[in-house]
Amino acid sequence: MPLVSLPLSDPGRPDLSSPLALLRWLGRAQRRGQLLATLWSTLELGAMAALPVAVGLGVQAVIDRDARALLTAGLLALLLSGVQTAMTVLLHRQVVWNWIHAAAQVRQLLARQASALGGGLNRRISTGEIVAVSSGDVEKIGWYVELTARLYGAVLAWLGVSAVVLWRQPALGLAVLLGVPVLAVVVWPLLAPFERRYTEQRALGGRASALAADTVAGLRVLRGIGGEELFLRRYRAASQRVRAAAVRTARSWAVLQAQEVLLPGLFVIGVTWYGARLVRDGSIGVGELIAVYGATAFLAAPLRVIGEAARAWGVARVSAERVVKVLSLTREGVGVAESVGNGASDSLEGKVVAGAEGSGGSADSAELVRRAARSDLHDPVSGLTARAGRLTAVVCGDPDLAGELAARLGGRPALAEDERPKPSVRLGGVELDGVLLADARAAVLVHDKEPVLLSGTLADLLDVPRSGRVDPAAALAAARAQDALDALVDGSPECAGDPMAARITERGRSLSGGQRQRLALARSLVADPPVLVLDEPTSAVDAHTESRIAAGLRELRAGRTTVVFATSPLLLDQADTVLLLRQGRVAATGTHRELMAGDPRYRTVVTRDENAPGEPSAAVGGVPAAATAAVVASAAVSGGEAEGGAGPAGGGG
Structure with missing residues (x-):
């Protein structure tokens, strides 16, 4: 045989x-x-x-x-x-x-x-x-x-x-x-x-x-x-x-x-x-x-x-x-052997989708992806809601809690032995825990805090299932990964100057932490999912590069639902809406400047200043000095990019 x-x-x-x-x-x-x-x-x-x-x-x-x-x-x-x-x-x-x-x-x-x-x-x-x-x-x-x-x-x-x-x-x-x-x-x-x-x-x-x-x-x-x-x-x-x-x-x-x-x-x-x-x-x-x-x-x-x-x-x-x-x-009380069963159950066919667009019905994977592009993402446990087509930032002082919530938003939570199942995250009324994990991932992509780069060429790294709306060059530009491309070319003489043919070593060990992080971000951007969840995507880069990535992310993901877990003012200032989580629940909502001006708890997390909960000692036009300084710093390092200037490719990591 x-x-x-x-x-x-x-x-x-x-x-x-x-x-x-x-x-x-x-x-x-x-x-x-x-x-x-x-x-x-x-x-x-x-x-x-x-x-x-x-x-x-x-x-x-x-x-x-x-x-x-x-x-x-x-x-x-x-x-x-x-x-x-x-x-x-x-x-x-x-x-x-x-x-x-x-x-x-x-x-x-x-x-x-x-x-x-x-x-x-x-x-x-x-x-x-x-x-x-x-x-x-x-x-x-x-x-x-x-x-x-x-x-x-x-x-x-x-x-x-x-x-x-x-x-x-x-x-x-x-x-x-x-x-x-x-x-x-x-x-x-x-x-x-x-x-x-x-x-x-x-x-x-x-x-x-x-x-x-x-x-x-x-x-x-x-x-x-x-x-x-x-x-x-x-x-x-x-x-x-x-x-x-x-x-x-x-x-x-x-x-x-x-x-x-x-x-x-x-x-x-x-x-x-x-x-x-x-x-x-x-x-x-x-x-x-x-x-x-x-x-x-x-x-x-x-x-x-x-x-x-x-x-x-x-x-x-x-x-x-x-x-x-x-x-x-199991994950969230659902047997994995059942939820990812044989080929006879490879779609959502036969599952009732309640509340989607005001009506119920059956939907397959493609239909879920289409609905995801115009549906809100809601977590009933934390009260978090990411509006369709908007950039939502989530501020959470506990990194572990942020990672768990990011996993929940992707429909892939993992419970401890003594933990009980929680209500499922909903995407336009569809319970993500009730669908096949492959279908949930097609609709919601979670970019981990510590993503792994597999060995191979850069073209292999970026060869992922994608919508086709974002090409690799645009994703790499938005992630400000030019210096990472230069490093790959320098380390791969056989690529003849073509970054896409340059080889990435195992786990990207030849690159710095910031370079690895930006290549992984580019991979997620190329996929162009209807909903993208990013957990601290710029934690390993410098402030100059972080500001430019924030602007590129907002531009590339325009009209797509994006959730960013971050505490950096440079990222938060680019968000349409910022949510503050306290003890696992949404405690405040607004823009970055509004929350900096009016919520001392938010200032404590963002500025990491223990004295921040008190009333601000100075304000400019009703905005606290700390908020003003953050915004000015953002504008200063962006090199005018928010106005359309290209600026040099920043280093990082």
Whole structure:
């Protein structure tokens, strides 16, 4: 079976009721592959079991001096060898495909879940756990799914051999028929200790990975405070605990593997001894003894498969339990596995949109995008309303709260374990939490505070789904990213002076923080969504560049709904409306100058002056001096751009 069908167009809806249910669902998802692998496995083991019969016939023919029987036995042995070889190739090819198919399917499910939960995923589960699930656990599940078909083939081959031997020699046949299940049952008491030890090792490994990820992420800070040795000692201790748990697991694993060799070997010795007595008594011939011995020795192969299946089940059950845990995480009380289900639910078709434009009805993704362009965005929890086609600034003294609210506006909130669902954000009456996340993102794009630049060319970075209204050049100009383009060209001689062909290193490490921030902003502007939510988009640039970005943002997004979370007067002065949030609720509304003049709470946040809540000591034309200074500073650094002047490309970061 070719691998061209991977990755899957739709990984499907998994059964998350239990780890076993997930494993069964994965098996059903590849019925054809499982059936083919079972067939090839049965034929391979059948040919392997029949080969000693041909050898026995040949030996008996030599004893009887029968040339024709010897030739027949030789041809039969050649035929069985050819069948076994062909089936081995087909079986290996098929089971590897089954393994890859199952692993790819689980990885796509995990990727879809990560996309659905967004930045809130690591608030529900540690980074180390996510890495361990998406790597080691996926491989263990693929191993078990691959082994299932071989297990079925081993059972069928065992039943076939038992029936033949039972027909030829009832006593030996009964021993073969009952001996294999007895030996297989002996394995199961060893599984419980192995599973406990593997679970412990898996949990300790996840915690060690999380500690390593946190240490790497905060390495710069650790070096600044001299904390590298402290965290290094912690990681050494954690890794030693993982090592000790792995040794305990390996001991159980070794016992399981040892019994796969010891018990079948003892069984074969016993059957051979009994057969030798039958030959001595004249009950069977030498050739028949060889055939019986070969068939009995063959049973070691099914027993090895059964033992391997027992080990695979032990690790796969633990791994499936952790995968179920990740896939069962929800956003705002809605099961992600349901909200991003299979292709049959890839639109909003059939969902009732109440209150949109004063009437209800059904809408697909394109209709939601069209409505978003002329609809207000409202959050009933905070009372925030962003008017359609206007630039709304939100001032919130708590950066974490601002980030959570920005995520809510995009219809992708992530809850803590003890947090209850909140009323959904509405876009023109449509509840964003009630639609597919892909549809919500097509209508509302959230620009994160710390966006990531993927490696590739600048053209690749800006190659995002977009309306076509804004071209990359206009977006880069509005983001004032000229110095970032120059840096990319200088670092990429192979681009021949073309910034779009210049390469961006991993996470844009060759660029400054301000340059990375402006390229990410340009990417969001190119997308040109109906509603754009920006969380501190200019926090890493200087005041001169920030002023010019604010003017470019207002000009480029004219007529489009834009929400900016910021505390910079240079950005706030460009907004049509400014909202002040206090304790998670809108406390004041107005323009930047109005709020600076009349709301001391607003001045406290914007000017970061603890004395600001008092009455202003001086005013110019009824406007406080602080507000006047902010506006004058804005005009001074803008270089006349508000009047249409181009001005030089400002530096930043």
